[in-house]
Amino acid sequence: RIHFQASRRMGLDEVANMILPVAVVIPTHNSEKTIGRALKSVLDQEQLPSEILVIDDCSSDSTVQLVSNTTTPPGVSLKIMQLATNEGPAAARNHGWDATTSEFIAFLDSDDSWHKAKLAIQTRVMRSNPEIEISGHLTGESIPIDLLIEPQTRLFSLRKFLIRNRVSTPTVMVRRTVVDRFDSSFWFAEDYELWLRHLAQHTGILRIELPLAHLHKAEFGESGLSARLYQMYRGELQAVVKLRTSGRVSHLYSWLTMSWMALKFVLRLIRTRIRQLK
Numbered sequence: 001r002i003h004f005q006a007s008r009r010m011g012l013d014e015v016a017n018m019i020l021p022v023a024v025v026i027p028t029h030n031s032e033k034t035i036g037r038a039l040k041s042v043l044d045q046e047q048l049p050s051e052i053l054v055i056d057d058c059s060s061d062s063t064v065q066l067v068s069n070t071t072t073p074p075g076v077s078l079k080i081m082q083l084a085t086n087e088g089p090a091a092a093r094n095h096g097w098d099a100t101t102s103e104f105i106a107f108l109d110s111d112d113s114w115h116k117a118k119l120a121i122q123t124r125v126m127r128s129n130p131e132i133e134i135s136g137h138l139t140g141e142s143i144p145i146d147l148l149i150e151p152q153t154r155l156f157s158l159r160k161f162l163i164r165n166r167v168s169t170p171t172v173m174v175r176r177t178v179v180d181r182f183d184s185s186f187w188f189a190e191d192y193e194l195w196l197r198h199l200a201q202h203t204g205i206l207r208i209e210l211p212l213a214h215l216h217k218a219e220f221g222e223s224g225l226s227a228r229l230y231q232m233y234r235g236e237l238q239a240v241v242k243l244r245t246s247g248r249v250s251h252l253y254s255w256l257t258m259s260w261m262a263l264k265f266v267l268r269l270i271r272t273r274i275r276q277l278k
Contacts, residue, residue, distance in 0.1 A: 019075045020123050022173070023051035023100035024108055027092035031110035032061040034216070039070055041113035046147050047120040049106070052078045053096040058086040063110075090182035090190035097181065105174050111216055112170040117145045118212040122173050125153065125208055132206045133175045134198055136167025140211030152209040158199035162240070162249070162257045164264070165192045167205060170213045183242075188228065189235025196239050200248035229272065233265040 024042050028035055035054075042052055054067045064080060072078045081095055097105055104123060108114065118137070126135055132155075156166045169191040180198055182190045195205060237258055244254040 018047045019050050020047050020119055021103035022049040022119055022123060023053060023096075023102035023105050024049045025093055025096035025100065025105055026052070026054045026108050026110055027057055027089050027096065028054055028059065028063055028067075028110035029057040029086065029092075030059045030061045030063060032059075032063050032066055034111040035063055035066055037113050037216075038108055038110050039067070041116075042108065043070075043072065043076075044116050045114070045119045046116050047123070048073065048076050049119060050076060050102050051100060052076065053099055054078070054080045054110075055092040055096045056080060056082045057088070057092045058083050088184065088187045088190075090186050091184040094181045094184060100176070103176055105176065107169050107172050108213075109170050113214050113216065114170070115142050115145060115210075115212040115214070117147050120147055121145070121149070121151060121210065121212065122208060125151065125206070126173060126175065129153075129206060131203065133178050133202060134195070135173050135206040135208065136171040137208035137210055137212045139168055139171060139213045139215050142214060143211060145210060145212075149210075154207050154209060155204040156199075156207060157204050158196065158249075161192075161195055161199055161205070162253070163260065165195065166207055167195065168213070168215060170215065186235055186238065188231040189239055192236055193239035193242065196243050200243060200246070229265065229268055233261065233268075236261055 026035075026038060031038075039052070039054075042049065052072070056064050056067070064082060067078070067080045070078060079099075081099065083092065083095065087095075093107060104126060106119065106122070122135060122137065126132065129135075160166060172191070178198070180194060182194050184190075186193050199205060240249070240254050240257050240261070243249050244251060249257075
């Protein structure tokens, strides 16, 4: 059972002042071994979200029970949405996204976790850059970070994202004004497809140059959906083809991008094989 501890250390008024207009959306499927860690990282935030929505994508283990037994402080709602069939990560995130009411939406995967300063810093950056609708940040081991720090940021264009994905989904925060959603026909690279589609119509995606999330697996080649390297590669290709078909990138540029992706796929296979041999 997961308990929120801060309310025992401070008064309820102080807890209320910590609440941010942020909804956290967590898709999950058979995540009984990791969902507790993910939720704890949300409840340990220096400033808390107003909503937590867990979308259970037809789990057959004790994930739902673990989430249901989680306690939250006053001002923070925790809801679990159970899907009748396994719809995939894109559809699960969309269900949660559509059910939110907050100004900002932050995504977290059930096998990852956040730095305790993540929501406070990223919300402040979003408020300071009202023209930006999507932001992300770096990932890595948790390090001491001053909550009041003014972090360095970088703005990435569509062309920069065509070279490679610059943000991982558990780092992303979006404004409620974003009308696009994840393409539920994509089971792989669905996040990358949405970032490309957004960038084809907007100035850029802002990245905070701080490691505010910890991915508890390698980006490619370990457990979970990312382990299926070929499907991930195909998903990335399909995202570029979709962009080209819509007329948002030229045939030449899409061909160059897909050639580069083929080379990266080979390099991923080699790196994965080296890890397996160690």
